[in-house]
Structure formats: C-alpha cells, structure tokens
Amino acid sequence: MLSGGLDSATVLAAARAKGRRCYTLSLDYGQRHRAELAAAQVLSRQLGAIEHRVMVLDYGQLGGSALTDPELAIPEERAVGIPVTYVPARNTVMLAIALGWAEILEASEIYIGVNAVDYSGYPDCRPVFVSAFQALAEVATKAGIEGHAVQIMAPLMHLTKAQIVLRGLALGVDYRETVSCYQANDLGEACGRCDACYFRREGFRQAGSADMTRYQGAIANR
Amino acid sequence: MLSGGLDSATVLAAARAKGRRCYTLSLDYGQRHRAELAAAQVLSRQLGAIEHRVMVLDYGQLGGSALTDPELAIPEERAVGIPVTYVPARNTVMLAIALGWAEILEASEIYIGVNAVDYSGYPDCRPVFVSAFQALAEVATKAGIEGHAVQIMAPLMHLTKAQIVLRGLALGVDYRETVSCYQANDLGEACGRCDACYFRREGFRQAGSADMTRYQGAIANR
Numbered sequence: 144m145l146s147g148g149l150d151s152a153t154v155l156a157a158a159r160a161k162g163r164r165c166y167t168l169s170l171d172y173g174q175r176h177r178a179e180l181a182a183a184q185v186l187s188r189q190l191g192a193i194e195h196r197v198m199v200l201d202y203g204q205l206g207g208s209a210l211t212d213p214e215l216a217i218p219e220e221r222a223v224g225i226p227v228t229y230v231p232a233r234n235t236v237m238l239a240i241a242l243g244w245a246e247i248l249e250a251s252e253i254y255i256g257v258n259a260v261d262y263s264g265y266p267d268c269r270p271v272f273v274s275a276f277q278a279l280a281e282v283a284t285k286a287g288i289e290g291h292a293v294q295i296m297a298p299l300m301h302l303t304k305a306q307i308v309l310r311g312l313a314l315g316v317d318y319r320e321t322v323s324c325y326q327a328n329d330l331g332e333a334c335g336r337c338d339a340c341y342f343r344r345e346g347f348r349q350a351g352s353a354d355m356t357r358y359q360g361a362i363a364n365r
Numbered sequence: 366m367l368s369g370g371l372d373s374a375t376v377l378a379a380a381r382a383k384g385r386r387c388y389t390l391s392l393d394y395g396q397r398h399r400a401e402l403a404a405a406q407v408l409s410r411q412l413g414a415i416e417h418r419v420m421v422l423d424y425g426q427l428g429g430s431a432l433t434d435p436e437l438a439i440p441e442e443r444a445v446g447i448p449v450t451y452v453p454a455r456n457t458v459m460l461a462i463a464l465g466w467a468e469i470l471e472a473s474e475i476y477i478g479v480n481a482v483d484y485s486g487y488p489d490c491r492p493v494f495v496s497a498f499q500a501l502a503e504v505a506t507k508a509g510i511e512g513h514a515v516q517i518m519a520p521l522m523h524l525t526k527a528q529i530v531l532r533g534l535a536l537g538v539d540y541r542e543t544v545s546c547y548q549a550n551d552l553g554e555a556c557g558r559c560d561a562c563y564f565r566r567e568g569f570r571q572a573g574s575a576d577m578t579r580y581q582g583a584i585a586n587r
Contacts, residue, residue, distance in 0.1 A: 200422050200462070207469035225507050232465035235505045239461040240422070243454035247429035271504045279497040283457045283489045285447050 144168055144241050145195070147182030148323045149343055150256030150299055153311035155190045157298055158254050160314055166248060167192040170237050172230070173203030173211045178331035179322040186320055198240050207231055210325060217325045219336040225264050226338060228325055234267035238276050238295070245293045246284050254296045261304035261342045273297045304346030318355040332359040366390055366463050367417070369404030370545045371565055372478030372521055375533035377412045379520055380476050382536055388470060389414040392459050394452070395425030395433045400553035401544040408542055420462050429453055432547060439547045441558040447486050448560060450547055456489035460498050460517070467515045468506050476518045483526035483564045495519045526568030540577040554581040 145151045145167040158165055169183040180197060187195035202211055208230040209215035215227055234257065241253045257268040266272065277295045281287040299307050311318065323343045324333035333340050335358050347354040367373045367389040380387055391405040402419060409417035424433055430452040431437035437449055456479065463475045479490040488494065499517045503509040521529050533540065545565045546555035555562050557580050569576040 196426070198423060198426075201420060202465065204418070204420075205466050205469050207465075225510075229507065230465070231468035232461055232506060235464055235501065236458070236461040239454055239458040242457055243424065243429075243452070244427050246453035247427050266507055266510050267505045269504070272501075275497075275501040275504050279457065279494075279501050282491070282493045282497050284454060285451060285488055288447075288488050 144237055144253065144255045145183045145187060145192075146256070147179035147186060147321060148256070148339070149311070149318060149321045149346070150258055150307060151183075152186045152190070152316050152318070152321045153307050153314070154254045154256040154298060155186065155192065156311060156314035156316045158252075158296075159190055163252070165190075165192045165254075166244070166250065167195045168237075168241055168244060169195070169197045170240065171197050171199045172233065172236075173201060175210060175213065175217075176322060176325055176327040178327040178329055182320055182322040182331055189317060189320065196244070200236065202230065202233070202236070205231075217334075217337045219334075221338065221341065222263070225266065228263065228338060229265050232267070234265075234272070235276070242280055242284065242293065246286055249286075250293060251291070252294045252296050254298070256299055257297050258299045258302065258304070258307065260302060261346065263338045263342070270297075270300055273300065303349065304342050305349035308346045308350040308352055312350075312352060319357060323356075328359055330357070332357045334359060366459055366475065366477045367405045367409060367414075368478070369401035369408060369543060370478070370561075371533070371540060371543045371568070372480055372529060373405075374408045374412070374538050374540070374543045375529050375536070376476045376478040376520060377408065377414065378533060378536035378538045380474075380518075381412055385474070387412075387414045387476075388466070388472065389417045390459075390463055390466060391417070391419045392462065393419050393421045394455065394458075395423060397432060397435065397439075398544060398547050398549040400549040400551055404542055404544040404553055411539060411542065418466070422458065422462075424452065424455070424458070427453075439556075439559045441556075443560065443563065444485070447488065450485065450560060451487050454489070456487075456494070457498070464502055464506065464515065468508055471508075472515060473513070474516045474518050476520070478521055479519050480521045480524065480526070480529065482524060483568065485560045485564070492519075492522055495522065525571065526564050527571035530568045530572040530574055534572075534574060541579060545578070550581055552579070554579045556581060
C-alpha cells in the first residue's frame with residue numbers, strides 16, 4: 144500500500160531490499176493532497192515495483208474529514224485527541240481493497256506504512272488495529288480458509304520518524320519525491336504547517352538529515 | 366448494506382420493523398448484475414430508508430471473479446468448494462466502507478444480510494467473519510476507542526432461505542423488486558440457472574410460497 148508519502152515509500156524500499164516482488168496500490172479517495180498519487184507512481188517505478196494500481200473510491204461524498212471536505216480547514220497546530228484530518232475507517236477500507244487484490248495475485252504479504260510513535264493519533268495506525276485486521280484476513284478469504292492467509296506487515300510500527308528516515312536514506316529512498324503534506328499543491332510542494340509536515344520535519348531534524356521536503360515558495364524562504 | 370437482493374431487502378425490512386432509522390448503502394463494484402443497483406434504490410424507497418447511497422469502486426480492474434470478469438462464465442450447476450463467483454474480500458470492502466459511513470453518521474448499527482445456511486460457501490458470509498469484523502471495528506474507529514463501536518448485525522445468519530422468505534413476506538417485502546440472479550438482465554429478470562437463482566427458488570419452494578422472481582422470457586415458460 145503506497146500512498147506516496149514518506150512512510151509508505153520507506154516500506155516499499157524495505158520490502159524490495161528483502162527481495163520481494165512488489166505490486167503497489169494507491170487509493171484515490173478524494174484526498175485534497177492529490178499530488179501524493181502522482182508521487183506514488185514515480186516512487187513505484189524508482190523502487191522497482193512490478194505494477195502500480197490506483198483504485199478510485201468517492202469517499203469524499205461521505206464527508207466527515209478535513210482531508211476530503213474542502214469546507215473544513217486543515218489544522219496548522221497540533222490537536223488534542225483525534226484530529227479532523229482523520230478519515231473514518233480509511234485504513235480499514237484500504238487494507239480491505241489490498242486484501243482483495245492480494246488474494247487475486249496470490250500474494251503472501253501486504254505491507255502498510257502505519258506507525259504509532261510519531262503520528263497523529265489515528266485509531267487505525269495502532270498495533271491492535273493491524274492485529275485485528277490480520278485476524279480478519281484469516282477468516283475473510285479463500286486463502287485464509289486454506290491456511291495461508293496473507294500476512295499484514297507493518298515494519299515501521301514501532302519506529303520513530305527519525306528512525307524511519309534513517310532507514311529510508313540507507314535504502315536509497317529519494318524523499319524529494321515523497322509527498323506527506325495534507326495540503327500539498329499540484330507540484331507536490333508542502334505547506335510546512337500541518338500535522339504531516341510537522342512530523343516529517345521533526346523526523347529529518349532528529350535524524351540529523353537535511354530536510355528533503357520541497358516546500359511551497361513562501362515557506363521555503365522562511 | 367443493501368445489495369438489492371432478497372436477503373438484504375429482508376434485513377432492511379427487519380431493521381425498519383424494529384423502528385430503526387436506516388441509511389442504505391450499495392456498492393457498484395463492476396458486478397455484471399447491475400440491475401441489483403436499481404433494485405436497491407427502489408427497495409430503499411419502498412421500505413422507508415432515509416437516504417440511499419451508491420459507492421463506486423472499480424473492483425473489476427482487479428479481476429479474479431466471474432461476477433466482475435466478463436471473460437468468466439457464471440456456473441449453472443452447484444460448485445464444490447468456493448465457486449468462481451466469489452469476489453475476493455468483497456464483503457470486507459463493503460463492511461469497511463459501511464464502517465466509515467456509520468462513523469460519519471454516528472450510526473449505532475450496521476446491518477448485513479449474510480447467511481451461512483443456504484449459501485454458496487463464501488468465506489465472508491460466516492459467523493466467524495462477522496465476529497472478526499466486529500473486533501476490528503472496536504479498534505479501527507474513533508467510536509470504538511470511545512467505547513461505543515458500531516455493532517455489526519447479521520440477523521439472517523442462522524436462518525434457512527425459506528425462513529428468510531417467510532420473515533420478509535410477513536414484513537411486507539415485495540420480492541418481485543429484489544434481484545438475486547448473478548446474470549440478471551437490465552430489467553432485473555433472472556436466469557433461473559445460477560447458484561443465486563437456485564437458492565432463491567428453493568427458498569420460495571420450501572417456504573410454501575409462490576416464486577415471486579421475474580424470470581427471463583424463455584425461463585418463465587419452462
């Protein structure tokens with residue numbers, strides 16, 4: 144599962160480094176930061192995926208999240224509790240679609256870049272969520288019934304953002320191509336102010352690495 | 366969750382009879398029996414749903430099922446094991462989308478018409494599947510974290526098709542409007558030969574009811 148952000152790009156690189164033959168899946172769910180979809184395509188190619196697919200789901204029609212509702216502003220300070228950028232059940236939907244494709248491909252693993260250390264507090268980024276989805280996969284599919292359910296791999300779960308950055312740099316991930324910002328412009332340039340930008344910048348800083356993010360003009364000159 | 370078939374229409378009627386305010390959700394996943402989508406809309410209105418939504422997901426591009434791949438024929442005899450009409454992870458995807466909408470609506474229950482008695486042996490129609498999805502919902506959502514996770518209701522799970530029919534007739538479901546057939550034509554008329562037609566016809570027969578299915582011309586005259 145490749146959103147086009149820093150985490151999922153790192154996961155793809157890690158899976159490739161283990162010798163896995165990878166198929167990448169992005170979800171066009173009406174996110175305002177559509178530049179991440181273009182980034183996912185570039186990263187898939189750079190990192191040697193066999194095939195990249197984009198599934199389109201009009202999640203925006205349901206509303207309820209600042210990531211899909213243009214009427215809701217993206218917060219530019221850290222929230223207490225679960226922020227308005229939470230998209231209800233989004234990772235459940237994405238994993239469900241990945242589960243279907245994995246079964247068709249007869250894939251043995253699904254890689255997801257969720258992380259429960261430097262993150263925004265979304266419920267569907269936690270270890271209990273991944274375990275519960277694994278248990279579901281065991282009973283929901285033909286492969287599960289046959290005793291070879293796909294394994295949900297979340298190799299970044301317990302890493303800090305800085306550790307993720309260091310791992311990705313060691314694997315040669317070109318982070319300039321990744322888009323994390325919730326309100327990236329069409330060129331994939333970041334706002335520098337939202338939650339996603341905050342965690343990403345802190346990650347580079349704590350890793351002792353230059354911030355490879357491409358920021359929107361005004362921000363870059365700050 | 367309202368496919369437009371016999372089971373989900375019965376579930377909607379049952380929820381309405383309990384006094385529930387219902388929102389209905391259909392998934393346009395590239396199924397060849399698209400007539401069920403039109404049926405879902407009619408049934409929603411007939412049974413007093415507040416709102417009906419159709420989410421579109423191009424599941425067909427993934428292939429792997431006779432329900433979405435025009436190259437694969439719908440079997441017209443009973444299969445051993447899981448038949449080719451199985452759509453990998455379809456109910457997982459549908460429940461995941463319903464979970465997102467339920468969270469936005471602050472709904473307390475999701476109703477699904479799965480049934481593990483007179484069915485085709487799909488893994489995602491069994492009680493263990495529903496239990497596993499319930500466990501997922503507890504950890505995947507904001508509502509779950511707050512201790513009021515949506516409840517997955519599968520009131521038909523242990524009923525025979527005949528019991529389902531009897532319940533629906535008692536609740537006033539107009540089964541002529543429901544579409545079960547995997548290769549229904551655009552008018553919603555059934556082939557009379559696929560698995561879905563088989564279980565439906567047996568249901569009416571064992572219920573001692575007239576078969577209210579609208580069959581395609583040649584079949585009706587058999």
